[in-house]
Amino acid sequence: MRRLPEVLVIWVPLLLSAGHVVVFTAWTTWMSFTPSTLMPASGWVGLRNYTSVLATRNWKIAFDNLLLFGAGFVVLTTLVGLILAILLDQRIRGENVLRSIFLYPMAVSFVVTGTVWSWLLNPGIGIQKLMNDLGWTTFRFDWLIDRDMAIWTIVLAAIWQASGFAMALLLAGLRSVEGDLIKAAQIDGAGPARIYLRVILPALWPIVISVLVILLQFAIKTFDLVRALTGGGPGLATQLPALVVYDFMFQRGQIGRGSAAAVLMLLTLLGVLLPYAAWKYVQRRRAANA
């Protein structure tokens, strides 16, 4: 029998933490089936909130943008992170300083990142203005105000912020590849490029998958960066689901629809995380049986 102080110290924080996850998820899901507007209300409207959210132009564009942003950001960040990791893996001098330089964007908030990139990318005051002033008067770099290209400004800023994180995880992965495997390949006469492609990258791919999943769940939750960089514009060109939820809940006072949009976000997230969890489980079983 445990003593009371131990029971309290173990259970009270754990129950609060686990409890808020369960109760809040259940509550917001319940709200998504009610006619709530400015205040939470009871009542049952079935799937009406979902059908009306899915029918709005706002949500459709936001979801298309998420697909584009998610794919671009996740693939390019992983690629850049991998290139940085391979470069730093070449036993170069000043590795610690260089690693800090690639990692520092991760320390600052998306609000800061978004604000600073909005200056650099603003054609009136940023890079385009600088180039024009320097004499290259036909230079144009106006993605920020171009409806078709604006989403790529979000991708660019997000890559700058997150690629150091991908690099750190991949670098650790590169260094945990068995030395014997590499030696054997060297003895067989394989050059460095061949060793990376044929020996190291195949051993690295479980970590690559983890990095992809971590980045993808960042992408689905992205909110602050867009708020600070483009505010969702021009028009709806950089609208994302997290902004749509905020819009419904706090700008339009439609808690029921906002909750439905939040649940749709959660379902998108589960669409990524559940296959990943299943894959992890299978891997662990295989490792245990081997």
Next chain:
Amino acid sequence: MREVPFTWTRGLVYIVVVLLAAAYLVPLVVVVLNSLRSAQEIAQTSMIGWPKTWAFGNYAEAWGSFCIAQTCTGIQPFMLNSMIITLPATVLSTLLGAVAGYAISLWRFRGDGWIFGLVTLGVFLPEQMRLIPWTIVLRDVGLSNTLAGLVMIHTIQGMSFTTLFCRNYYLSIPQELMKAARIDGAGFFRIFWRIVLPLSPPILIVTVIWQFTGIWNEFLYGVTLTTGTQQPITAALIALSAAIADAPQHGVQSAAVMVAALPTLLVYVFGGRYFVRGLTAGAVK
């Protein structure tokens, strides 16, 4: 480390890596330089340039007298708010997570797997699913629009991360050590204090850095659950951008951005090495 002989390929690696590093530094350099340029100077040229006259006054103005949403107190009160939120929430969530991780990994009790699973689900649950519930909870416990309310939220939510990190790390502490301590008559708290805590610095550094940067940089709760003088610095920066849209003050704004980013940048500069080491040693599995 063995000295590697110079080759043209290695020379190319150095050139590429230094160019990339320079590119990553551009936003930081731009903010630092602009924070020292006057508004007129920036308006005449662009956001990218070397200061002709050093406008150190930008920092004093950003810190103490600039007007954000009708209050002309600069960012100083908002920086203080962020500190008052971040420090207690970081310490509390780390401490509670360490005890919880210790109980789950080394003591085992009925239902430990279930409760651990639910706690770590909190890592993935979008904040949008918890926004309105938190609003209601804050109202019911009488903490609406207070810093204490945000401390409570970040402590409870932060436990998802800290419990996960600590539990994974404590799994590597041998059970024999626990058995020996228990035979000697040591109890739950005594073992934690004498054995587990002294082994914990590597993971505690990771959790403290993670929590500090995460809570300091948090924006959504700050902007929806607090208003006016109770807002954290991230919300104040957005309010400042909105205020500045009419009359550009990019020098002062750059100084504000720089000051707002400084605490987490310093944490990374001084703790980054331990962070990467700890992160890759066990926190991410």
